[in-house]
Amino acid sequence: MTQSDPQWQALLDRWQTLADLGGIGALLGWDQSTYQPPAASAGRARQMALLSRLRHAEATDAAYGRMLDEAGGRGDLSPEQTRMLAVARKNFEEATRLPSAFVAELSEHGGNSYSAWTEARPANDFARMVPILEKTLDLSLQAASYFPEYGGALDYFIDQSDEGMTAAQVDEVFSGLRAALVPLADAAAQARAPRTDFLHRHYPQAAQLAFGEAVIRDYGYDFTAGRQDLTHHPFMTRLGGHDVRITTRVREDDPGDALYSTLHESGHAMYEQGVAAHLLGTPLGGGVSAGVHESQSRLWENLVGRSRAFWAAYFGKFRDAFPEQLADVTEEEMYRASNVVARSLIRTDADELTYNLHVITRYELERELLGGRLAVRDLADAWHAAYEANLGLRAPDDRDGVLQDVHWYFGQIGGAFQGYTIGNVLSAQFYAAAEAANPGLEGDIARADFGRLHGWLRENVYAPGGLYTPTDLIQRTTGQPMTVEPYLKYLREKYTELYGL
Amino acid sequence: MTQSDPQWQALLDRWQTLADLGGIGALLGWDQSTYQPPAASAGRARQMALLSRLRHAEATDAAYGRMLDEAGGRGDLSPEQTRMLAVARKNFEEATRLPSAFVAELSEHGGNSYSAWTEARPANDFARMVPILEKTLDLSLQAASYFPEYGGALDYFIDQSDEGMTAAQVDEVFSGLRAALVPLADAAAQARAPRTDFLHRHYPQAAQLAFGEAVIRDYGYDFTAGRQDLTHHPFMTRLGGHDVRITTRVREDDPGDALYSTLHESGHAMYEQGVAAHLLGTPLGGGVSAGVHESQSRLWENLVGRSRAFWAAYFGKFRDAFPEQLADVTEEEMYRASNVVARSLIRTDADELTYNLHVITRYELERELLGGRLAVRDLADAWHAAYEANLGLRAPDDRDGVLQDVHWYFGQIGGAFQGYTIGNVLSAQFYAAAEAANPGLEGDIARADFGRLHGWLRENVYAPGGLYTPTDLIQRTTGQPMTVEPYLKYLREKYTELYGL
Structure with missing residues (x-):
């Protein structure tokens, strides 16, 4: 149907309203995390709940459902319209199939669980969390049961964040990855560690922020x-x-800490900024999946930001910003210090080589819990056993073990972690495709010239927004389905050279 | 009825929702004026319009109107409940009586008028604005005509911002004020001007902000x-x-510029922060009127902040912040430089003595326009004539004449200005009452001790929020109706001494 068809215009208006309510909610959250004064917290929580109710009412409005039905029944839809309606329908089903009493129970339980966790973690008290987490598991399985068209609960949760992917596919990718990463991480951990002393000198905040912002301006983040x-x-x-x-x-x-967080978030942001203007405010007006999103943050953070070419471009500028702190440091030392490998207990502190082992550990525990093969009461022991197997380490307590991450304690088990590693895998797959299309990309980076890389990503990954399913996007853009090979090649080459493995 | 009566609880919930929607709208506006990146403007305008629609729908909901009717008909209302319902009813009438097609016309015309003004002012082109302003006047009169219970359009507009006040009352206060101010301003303008050279040295931003924030923390603004x-x-x-x-x-x-703006806004803010907690989220949960609000900003800006006692307390700290800039300056010079009187063309740059003459000029022109005694096409000339009469000055053009302030060009004539001068008048009346109740207040200020002043204002002006009408509040708090005497006494004593009049 034509863009000016009244039926289509009415849908576009609805979608714009939903997007605007989402944007207003995002502002409430942004302010809460940046500038909001402390006494405002309770009032802000109430404002956010109000806005969620208003948005939910819009998103589940029966008249809107009929609009989707009617438009979906027309024979004159363009491929873009068909996809918009498919995504809108999926969102509508997500918002309407769970009974509202169940949604309220989920939300209340999530709040209770989170607040119990904030006490249980410092107290190292997993026993307190066991009955709560058992209920979380029950509720998660019940939520998934409203979507019987999926092969199982885990497939449902994975599809929520990474549309079209299945547990079987993730299992296969992850097991190949683990087999390759464990020996690599072992070897790196036994090699001589690079010098990092100079990273613990005093680096004033304002100069750190200015440097990071100068880099992402070069990357192409639009201030x-x-x-x-x-x-x-x-x-x-x-x-x-x-x-x-x-x-x-x-x-x-x-x-x-600040530099790589800035580079990481700029990757997410350039993806969102690059979505084609005519898709904004529609169901396709944003990143297509958690995994593809994470691939962009990781690409700019790691494949670009932790490369030798990056430091060739920026070490001089970094030293200009911090001349005393870096007076006795070489460019090569800076590069090596940005790529220290160390097996550690904490996911968020992990390096490129070991990070995925943390994620795979969690994903597999989720899979076993949802599959009924692991009981919540045995989870803490299973955590320790998995860490010994995957990382050769055992946490001294549950605080840095099963209580480490907040994800499960927000009230859902399933789907929270796999996107991180899918993102890492895809970051190398997309980068390899960009390189194949733009020979000499590394030389560009060494000159702080990101025009070709950003332009290629914008055209092939960012501009389409949600227009293609993640599976289709990966196939179109890289010529093959998701594959772990480019990522393993990247890691093997980089760390073999770095650590003389 | 009891607070826990379900009928009352339902009203409190409604009011809280309306307040929360107002707060969300305020966040959208705050961000727009502080941190929002430039490309976001159009999207933000759409979000703000959406939120206004949602709030309007809540505020005009027929079911809410019935709730007000039913609660208003009960015989067991406390005085506080009676007042809450009266204000809620007034707001409901404001929101419902104008037909929605007329509201849309007002809003569209206001937007057109504002954008024409942004071009006409720099071009000094009042002729372009004449037909637009004629329509603004027509629409303003039509808006007022939906409220025939008022004595006239001006009474209606004054009541919107300063509940209970009438044009007759404002006329009387303003004419007394003008008669006293014109000769005082004349005399001051002929006296020798104080030294101000040191105010034009370089004062770095961060130190200015830190100084102003330290002062308002002392005042009692709660960060x-x-x-x-x-x-x-x-x-x-x-x-x-x-x-x-x-x-x-x-x-x-x-x-x-920054210091007195900070002190001014802190006065508005301490008023809002001081409203009793149990009134927050109700129709009484904020300042009661434009005039009373402005009285608090002016009190802390002028009666406190431009006093000799203020500089006795702060000159040392100010000089510590700017030692080089103030090396050759005395405390007395600082005090005098903070109180320079000069007849000028621009309202927002005016001093305490002449500011009200700018306001009275505008108020009287509004009154003549709404009364049909002045035609829009004659407004520019009338402006010049009034400035000559009231301030002894004539603007060289309309840019700094009739095109100077944005207020009329937002799409309404009536009620925009009088609150500024009512605020000045009330600032002295409230301050005199605070002084009568707290002998030696000036000594407190000279020690930067604002506990008694802030405490008295909090108890007598801030905590009641909208509980009393402005008229009742002024009477209860100062023992008499609004009167110009304390203000004239303050100005006469201060400026006679300063300028040796």
């Missing part, structure tokens, strides 16, 4: 349609069609 | 429930029950 502010836990957020903001935090004795 | 950010046109805004923020701007060659 006229975004900004960076300080927060506790860095994130990217879309507040509107042309308002995509990032946040970071600064540790004055660890400049890598 | 745990608010914050200050930078903007172009300073304002105060309530984003939630415990979230009242202010904004300022800094000119590095004029430290008074």
